[in-house]
Amino acid sequence: MELTIPTHFRCPISLDLMKDPVTLSTGITYDRESIEKWIDAGNITCPVTNQVLRNFDQIPNHSIRKMIQDWCVENKSCGVERIPTPRIPITPYEVTDIRSRIVAAARVGDAGKCQELVGKIKDLAKESERNRRCIVGNGIGSALADSFESFARFSVDAHVNLLKEILAAFTWTR
Structure with missing residues (x-):
C-alpha cells in the first residue's frame, strides 16, 4: 500500500x-x-x-x-521519519549584537571572548543558508577583518588559534 x-x-x-x-x-x-x-x-x-x-x-x-x-x-x-523541530533563524539584531561584541573584545585585547564569539558565528552559519546570508548581510566580514588585524598586530604567535578561527570564519563570508 x-x-x-x-x-x-x-x-x-x-x-x-x-x-x-x-x-x-x-x-x-x-x-x-x-x-x-x-x-x-x-x-x-x-x-x-x-x-x-x-x-x-x-x-x-x-x-x-x-x-x-x-x-x-x-x-x-x-518508513516515514519524523521531521525535526527547526531552529529559529538568526536575526539581524542578533548578528549586530555579536558583531559589536567581537569588535569590543578585539578593542580590549580579549582573545578568549573574541574566539568564543567567532565560534558562535561559525556555528550559527552552519545551521542554514539563511543564517549565512543574514550574518554576511549584517557586516560580520568587516568585524572579522578588524579583529584579525588587531590581534595579528599584538602577536601572531600568541594568538595563532584565534587568528586561524577568524580566517576560517572569514572564508565563507566573502
Whole structure:
C-alpha cells in the first residue's frame, strides 16, 4: 500500500513534505527553503495566489509543523521519519549584537571572548543558508577583518588559534 502525503502537508512549490512550514502575508504556507529560493530568485508575488507580497516576512506555522510531526510519527511503520523541530533563524539584531561584541573584545585585547564569539558565528552559519546570508548581510566580514588585524598586530604567535578561527570564519563570508 502506497502512503499518500496529505495535500496540506506538501509545499505548493516543491510538492514535498514541508520540514519548516512558514506562512506569508497572503496566508499561504510554504516550506521555508522553497519560498526563500523563490524570493531570492527575484519573485515578488505569492506562487499560489499571484498576489504581490506586501512584505517578505515568513511566520513559522507551528500548528502545521506539529500536525506534520504527528503524522510522521503515526506513519513511522511506513518508513516515514519524523521531521525535526527547526531552529529559529538568526536575526539581524542578533548578528549586530555579536558583531559589536567581537569588535569590543578585539578593542580590549580579549582573545578568549573574541574566539568564543567567532565560534558562535561559525556555528550559527552552519545551521542554514539563511543564517549565512543574514550574518554576511549584517557586516560580520568587516568585524572579522578588524579583529584579525588587531590581534595579528599584538602577536601572531600568541594568538595563532584565534587568528586561524577568524580566517576560517572569514572564508565563507566573502
